[in-house]
Amino acid sequence: MSDILLLLPFLALIVINVLPRSARGGAWVVCLVLFAVQTVGACLQPFVTLDWSMLQPLEKALGFTLVVDPLSIMLFITAGIAGMAALLVGRATHDTTRAQFTFANLLLIALIGMNGIAMVRDLFSLYVFIEVTSVSAVILVALRDGKEAYEGAWKYLLLSAVATVLMLTSIALFLLGTGGITYADLATALASGTPMAWIAVTLFLAGLFVKSAMIPFHGWLADAYSEASPAVSVFLAGIVTKATGIFALMRLAPAMMEAAGPVREILLVAGAVTAIGGAFLSLTQSDMKRMLAYSSISQMGYIVMALGGDAKLALAAAALHFFNHTVSKAQLFANAAALETRLGTRDMDRMGGLGARMPVTAGTSAVATLSIAGLPPLAGFWSKLLIVIALWTAGQHTFAIIAILTSLVTLAYFLSLQRRVFFGTLRAEWDTVREAGASLLVPTIALAFITVAVGLAFPVLLPILLGGGI
Amino acid sequence: MTIMTIVLVLMVLAALWASMTTLLLRATIGLALTSAMLAVVMFSLGATLAAILELSVCAGLISVVFVSVISLTQTKTFKDILQHRKGRLARFWPLPVVMLGAGIALSFVHSPVQIALPLPGGDGDVRTVLWNLRQLDLFGQILILLAGVFGVMVFFKRESKDDN
Amino acid sequence: MTIEIPQAFWYYFIFFVLLMIDGLWCMLATFNLLRMLIGLEILMKSVTFFLIVAGYLSGRMALAQAMVITVIVIEVVIVVAAAGIVLGFFRKTDTLNVRNARSLKG
Numbered sequence: 235m236s237d238i239l240l241l242l243p244f245l246a247l248i249v250i251n252v253l254p255r256s257a258r259g260g261a262w263v264v265c266l267v268l269f270a271v272q273t274v275g276a277c278l279q280p281f282v283t284l285d286w287s288m289l290q291p292l293e294k295a296l297g298f299t300l301v302v303d304p305l306s307i308m309l310f311i312t313a314g315i316a317g318m319a320a321l322l323v324g325r326a327t328h329d330t331t332r333a334q335f336t337f338a339n340l341l342l343i344a345l346i347g348m349n350g351i352a353m354v355r356d357l358f359s360l361y362v363f364i365e366v367t368s369v370s371a372v373i374l375v376a377l378r379d380g381k382e383a384y385e386g387a388w389k390y391l392l393l394s395a396v397a398t399v400l401m402l403t404s405i406a407l408f409l410l411g412t413g414g415i416t417y418a419d420l421a422t423a424l425a426s427g428t429p430m431a432w433i434a435v436t437l438f439l440a441g442l443f444v445k446s447a448m449i450p451f452h453g454w455l456a457d458a459y460s461e462a463s464p465a466v467s468v469f470l471a472g473i474v475t476k477a478t479g480i481f482a483l484m485r486l487a488p489a490m491m492e493a494a495g496p497v498r499e500i501l502l503v504a505g506a507v508t509a510i511g512g513a514f515l516s517l518t519q520s521d522m523k524r525m526l527a528y529s530s531i532s533q534m535g536y537i538v539m540a541l542g543g544d545a546k547l548a549l550a551a552a553a554l555h556f557f558n559h560t561v562s563k564a565q566l567f568a569n570a571a572a573l574e575t576r577l578g579t580r581d582m583d584r585m586g587g588l589g590a591r592m593p594v595t596a597g598t599s600a601v602a603t604l605s606i607a608g609l610p611p612l613a614g615f616w617s618k619l620l621i622v623i624a625l626w627t628a629g630q631h632t633f634a635i636i637a638i639l640t641s642l643v644t645l646a647y648f649l650s651l652q653r654r655v656f657f658g659t660l661r662a663e664w665d666t667v668r669e670a671g672a673s674l675l676v677p678t679i680a681l682a683f684i685t686v687a688v689g690l691a692f693p694v695l696l697p698i699l700l701g702g703g704i
Numbered sequence: 705m706t707i708m709t710i711v712l713v714l715m716v717l718a719a720l721w722a723s724m725t726t727l728l729l730r731a732t733i734g735l736a737l738t739s740a741m742l743a744v745v746m747f748s749l750g751a752t753l754a755a756i757l758e759l760s761v762c763a764g765l766i767s768v769v770f771v772s773v774i775s776l777t778q779t780k781t782f783k784d785i786l787q788h789r790k791g792r793l794a795r796f797w798p799l800p801v802v803m804l805g806a807g808i809a810l811s812f813v814h815s816p817v818q819i820a821l822p823l824p825g826g827d828g829d830v831r832t833v834l835w836n837l838r839q840l841d842l843f844g845q846i847l848i849l850l851a852g853v854f855g856v857m858v859f860f861k862r863e864s865k866d867d868n
Numbered sequence: 869m870t871i872e873i874p875q876a877f878w879y880y881f882i883f884f885v886l887l888m889i890d891g892l893w894c895m896l897a898t899f900n901l902l903r904m905l906i907g908l909e910i911l912m913k914s915v916t917f918f919l920i921v922a923g924y925l926s927g928r929m930a931l932a933q934a935m936v937i938t939v940i941v942i943e944v945v946i947v948v949a950a951a952g953i954v955l956g957f958f959r960k961t962d963t964l965n966v967r968n969a970r971s972l973k974g
Contacts, residue, residue, distance in 0.1 A: 362844035406922040723894035852945035859952030
């Protein structure tokens with residue numbers, strides 16, 4: 235069944251491109267259906283067993299080496315949700331059919347790239363699919379025709395290419411050291427413990443840190459996120475950076491930590507620095523999307539820090555936070571899109587009192603911010619709790635305390651966001667502002683609903699999560 | 705071994721020239737020369753297919769892209785460039801020194817590495833490997849080319865719209 | 869080939885490091901977009917070279933070649949995308965110099 239996750243989006247890509255020009259307005263529907271199928275299918279996968287034997291000749295002919303495990307299923311679900319949200323936001327914010335069509339195409343290519351990242355079993359293929367996703371993301375950022383967008387796209391492209399160079403050097407070293415580049419060869423190389431293996435691991439980690447915007451490699455992220463068009467921001471912040479950087483770390487970190495060496499410490503320190511630094515940087519922002527971008531950096535730090543925790547819990551905690559953060563951050567960027575389209579500005583100092591004019595946006599935004607800040611019983615609370623427990627049981631008490639303290643800073647900047655945007659007195663210039671349109675409200679409400687539902691159903695979900703073997 | 709050394713030195717010198725020269729067009733030529741030298745290295749190490757691709761794509765196609773972008777964006781007069789040269793020199797003169805120093809320093813270090821033993825008889829033909837073992841990479845190549853096509857369509861249409 | 873393998877590795881490794889230094893310097897010591905792209909290309913050249921050397925020394929030349937072919941294809945797409953961004957940036961600002969046209973902070 236694994237091949238289908240690459241081939242079905244590819245088929246959709248072909249279908250929407252052979253359609254007559256007049257039917258291109260419907261391309262986004264095809265994509266939406268595809269994303270929905272992927273999400274629902276991946277959600278049901280643990281409970282339903284389907285017979286895929288009829289696909290065997292095709293799989294044999296293609297000969298792709300792919301493996302699906304619980305971690306990849308988590309990425310399928312998350313990517314599907316973020317893709318749907320981005321498509322709906324794009325429908326509301328892209329003014330031409332052409333823009334919407336290009337957006338849908340690149341979204342599909344990025345989705346295939348991410349599905350590939352989830353399933354590959356060798357370092358070089360991982361690099362190839364990371365590159366597929368990054369390049370389509372760079373082009374997506376540059377879709378908005380403005381100087382700032384080009385600058386953001388440029389920084390993204392340049393830093394991601396430098397990360398590529400680091401990863402390729404590391405792959406070459408692995409090839410020299412073990413003669414192979416599959417994940418199994420990686421484990422062999424690490425078990426041998428030669429200096430070269432460690433240099434290679436460090437280089438690969440550095441590459442992934444750049445891709446996942448760990449401080450001090452975070453410079454590109456805020457520009458790319460804040461200057462992209464609203465729908466692209468939803469997609470980038472929701473899933474792209476996480477899939478290309480964090481997910482690859484989640485995939486490789488356990489094997490790297492099993493071998494002796496400082497990988498655990500590197501992950502803990504890099505994660506802690508990023509979590510704190512990102513949180514304090516977002517306190518100082520007045521551009522709404524920039525604040526959300528720095529908040530993303532901080533939360534990525536959280537996920538990386540979680541990986542250094544107790545072996546049994548670490549991956550589950552990281553995966554849950556990965557999911558929760560995608561849902562909430564995609565939703566916050568959708569809210570930012572609603573504000574930007576209605577007000578024409580992202581400057582929070584010019585906003586205020588908008589809760590009265592845009593009650594749904596204000597309410598859903600409150601759910602998402604409180605979830606990321608970690609207030610019970612929302613979804614974000616549980617994942618942060620798991621992260622703290624994972625760190626504490628591993629004996630990393632300092633880092634557990636850092637995680638809790640960073641949560642407080644997170645709460646501080648999100649309260650400041652809510653206060654500056656939605657509370658207080660309404661400025662006269664916004665007297666005629668109306669609530670955002672339906673295609674912006676549908677994704678925000680749905681995502682807020684997921685946040686609440688996951689939070690409430692967490693006692694039911696936890697056994698599935700842990701039993702799933704993530 | 706000596707011919708190999710000459711080619712490698714030429715490759716590094718071409719790259720150095722590409723990064724030092726003031727005119728962007730010359731830098732592009734330097735880059736193409738680096739590619740060509742790299743192709744020679746690949747050829748003499750036995751990577752014929754990759755060498756051909758490097759020569760045609762990197763030395764050829766990428767240079768064409770560079771030259772067209774340069775010709776589309778050239779605004780400076782020759783006087784500006786002369787003015788600019790002084791500032792550049794201040795930033796770039798340490799580069800050859802650093803590279804020379806690094807090269808000499810590294811050549812005195814004894815290699816600390818251990819390398820996996822080579823497979824006896826090699827690992828087969830590149831075409832077999834590419835088509836029978838690395839199909840996933842080929843699929844990725846198709847995807848990234850498609851992404852590039854969409855990028856070209858986006859950027860190019862924008863250009864022509866502006867001209868009207 | 870008469871010399872030992874680790875020594876052969878070091879011989880190639882020196883040239884790889886030199887190209888790396890050159891490319892990084894070229895990228896960092898400039899404010900011109902195209903010049904940064906040239907620096908990036910030099911970095912890609914160095915890593916392509918290193919992959920081939922790795923394949924040659926470990927006797928996996930076919931695998932290394934297959935990888936290098938993929939890398940070259942990806943490199944071209946990256947350069948084309950970068951060229952598109954450079955052109956767009958130039959159209960908006962009439963300069964290739966990021967220092968003259970800087971607006972994003974932090």
